[in-house]
Amino acid sequence: MxxxxxxxxxxxxxxxxxxxxxxxxxxxxxxxxxxxxxxxxxxxxxxxxxxxxxxxxxxxxxxxxxxxxxxxxxxxxxxxxxxxxxxxxxxxxxxxxxxxxxxxxxxxxxxxxxxxxxxxxxxxxxxxxxxxxxxxxxxxxxxxxxxxxxxxxxxxxxxxxxxxxxxxxxxxxxxxxxxxxxxxxxxxxxxxxxxxxxxxxxxxVACLDLYRIYAIVKLLQDGGLSAEEYDMALAELQRKAGFYIGGCRKRGRDGQAAKMERLVQDVAAGNTVVPAEIIKI
Structure with a gap:
């Protein structure tokens, strides 16, 4: 062990x-x-x-x-x-x-x-x-x-x-x-x-969901998911990102919120995203 x-x-x-x-x-x-x-x-x-x-x-x-x-x-x-x-x-x-x-x-x-x-x-x-x-x-x-x-x-x-x-x-x-x-x-x-x-x-560690978002994006970008698995992962990414974006806006961090919105939009559109960029938001 x-x-x-x-x-x-x-x-x-x-x-x-x-x-x-x-x-x-x-x-x-x-x-x-x-x-x-x-x-x-x-x-x-x-x-x-x-x-x-x-x-x-x-x-x-x-x-x-x-x-x-x-x-x-x-x-x-x-x-x-x-x-x-x-x-x-x-x-x-x-x-x-x-x-x-x-x-x-x-x-x-x-x-x-x-x-x-x-x-x-x-x-x-x-x-x-x-x-x-x-x-x-x-x-x-x-x-x-x-x-x-x-x-x-x-x-x-x-x-x-x-x-x-x-x-x-x-x-x-x-x-x-x-x-x-x-x-x-x-x-x-x-x-x-x-x-x-x-x-x-x-x-x-601040904002644990940011790292969970990172993990889901990695999963989506790696491929190998069935259509059903992909849809589940994308839906959870959007849900978690929604909470993160809402929290950013409440705290006046509009730039961070906008970056996350663009990233999720890119993922949903099938565009290539570098997961490491999430941690830098």
Whole structure:
């Protein structure tokens, strides 16, 4: 499994502890220290478990850290764990056989949500689906990285994470995956997700929908979609862009709104668009 981390010494140790406590013992755990400047390296050096390997790179963001970790891994299955989350001790023991018996190339579990130290209930819209759900994946991210395990075959076909995306890199991977593979769902809460802190990407990166728009434009420009899939992706692009444009106009950013309008018009007309231009808007 791959744990990317940046300046989260206390929290990454909690994540690592939850991995090393797994009842399924045949694994390697790669922690990618993404250029941390706190005492992350010293804290991780205290572990003596041979299953744990810590590798370092200059700070390049979560996508590059995950890619680096996966490139240095050798397992048949690849599990992701964010450094601020943790696993229930039976996660691997239950999820690996679930995938093997079901023939899944990707699966996820249900999860427990902790916000500011308190357990909270999930909204109905966050209930995890299973099978093929490309349409729902376009609307919002329906696979949680810390819950997910996928095969090497899956990764070789659909990876890597887009390193130009400081956020929503998982959304980008999951919408592409939604065209290829059904997602198995193990309906047990085997992942604990902690949230509500300012250092989370969802709180520290402005306008996440801009990166989701970027991901959809990439998908539309790459080709390979059926007519139905193309129409679904274009409709979601227009919906998300509409919210973005409306927000820009409310804040007096008319130039940004106009650029996004032109871009969506070009995509809808079948004109070639450079997706990277979206991030520069």
């Amino acid at each position: 791959i744990i990317p981390t940046y300046n989260r010494a206390d929290r990454v140790c909690r994540a690592v502890d939850s991995v090393l406590a797994q009842k399924f013992a045949d694994f390697e755990c790669l922690v990618v220290n993404d250029g941390s400047t706190d005492d992350t390296a010293d804290r991780l050096a205290e572990y003596a478990d041979l299953r744990l390997k810590v590798i370092w790179q200059e700070n390049r963001g979560v996508s590059a850290a995950r890619n680096f970790g996966i490139a240095n891994s050798c397992g048949e299955f690849i599990a992701l764990l964010d450094s601020d989350d943790e696993w229930v001790v039976e996660k691997l023991k239950k999820q690996i056989p679930f995938m093997e018996e079901g023939g899944f190339e990707i699966s996820q579990t249900d999860e427990i949500w902790i916000r500011k130290g308190k357990r909270v209930n999930q909204c109905k819209k966050h209930e995890k689906p299973e099978g093929m759900f490309f349409d729902r994946s376009l609307e919002m991210c329906m696979v949680s990285p810390s819950c997910a395990i996928f095969s090497r075959k899956f990764w070789d076909e659909l990876g890597p994470f887009d390193e130009d995306m400081p956020a929503c890199e998982d959304y980008d991977l999951w919408i592409r995956a939604g065209l290829k593979y059904p997602v198995g769902l193990l309906r047990e809460r085997l992942t604990v997700k902690h949230g509500g802190r300012p250092d989370q990407l969802s709180n520290s």
